[in-house]
Amino acid sequence: MSGVGEARAFRQVDVFTAEPLLGNPVAVVHEADGLNDEQMQAFARWTNLSETTFLLAPQDPAADYRLRIFTPTTELPFAGHPTLGSAHAWLEAGGVPAGDRLVQECGVGLVELRRERGRLAFAAPDLIRSGPVEEGLVQRIVSALGIARDDVLDIAWADNGPGWVGLRMESAAAVLALEPSYGELPVDVGVVGPHPEGSECAVEVRAFVPHAAGITEDPVTGSLNASLAQWLAGDVLPASYVAAQGTAIGRRGRIYVETAEDGTIWVGGDTLSTISGRVTL
Template structure:
């Protein structure tokens, strides 16, 4: 039996964020056992805490969707760090250092919330006409409704598109079959209010049609839209509205230009799991 926690991420209100299943002390498990448990939980991500292989890291994390393993994902990073700390984990230095498929990811606590440093993008730059046409078809919108687009892939394969406003994002009704294995993020700006943007994430290729609240996508969007001046250096993003969630992603760029992506975390389930 292994210790288990399910952590709700990116909402200060109970049951309105994005849950991640976290298995502690996962060494000794085979890859197929990890994948099978992720399919069984049927959450967007399930994670497994392991001893680090790097002397700089506090722990190693493997991240699985129902469709396979990811080198990095945001809400699992925050939720797993929360679970690790709650179980008695103590960082070696001032910051928590997570080892995962993209390398080492730093986390800190800011205003009571955990936040991770956005990793470097594996792919960035403009999106080709063929891919844009596929995205537009998959979102069931006209190509002219996409104001801008960028590859913002930091692991899951994200391509992000900017629509006219937040209302346009919330009105999207995608065709999962047309999107296929594309991981598509959709963003629109609010004219005023608590949140600067509304975000949606469509990742059918990973076994999840729409992810409720997505740290990796928000990290890539911030690197893109803060980087080009569309968004301010610090803001709050809303995500999950279309799914009845109340996700809030807190983004801030530090003086060195590092994007920090944070949110509230709370444990909703504790127990043990037999694998």
């Protein structure tokens, strides 16, 4: 990259929170057509957020816009909080969906979004990998998490793009007590455990992401909560529930999971813009 580029509209959106600075921020560049891969990756590296996104004209006529999603180190085919934050930014900038629902085009295909009770929610995309985790990998994961194999109630692939392995523990307290050795984690891991009955939230979730996002712990993670719901909702977990995430790192994320009558899992949360302006790339 060299020289002075074009100024484009820019927003930074806090996702999965109704209060500024307590969710997970995503950087959103509007009208990003014309930027190349190198420019997008360089800007994502510079923002140093878990994800930076770029809104482009759709290639699929069924979509309202196309989205590219970058971590500081790589591009992702899908991610949840960038999907909600980017939809918020597109709508706030005057975007009007062609149909009753918003349709996003991204690496995993078309993703539907809806707005109900003032919150945006996305339809969980299909898992691209599920099922048992090989025991050798399980042993490396539990060792990196600093727990015993017996502390794990269940473990499975729950990958909808970023590469998640899901791990279930006996309680939210056990989830919050984890102190991983991040450099030893062989894959990105999402951990879930229940809060006591009657609590505000049904479960506590943590996302350890030294591989996909290039950081240690993601504050609030839509893709992980979607895949955990596909794995556990209606069986171990209620069909619809509220999850807490970010508690261990000073955030207050709230993720609203709802299983529709047709079996579609919707993952939603509050969104608000904290920064708006223009960025020259």
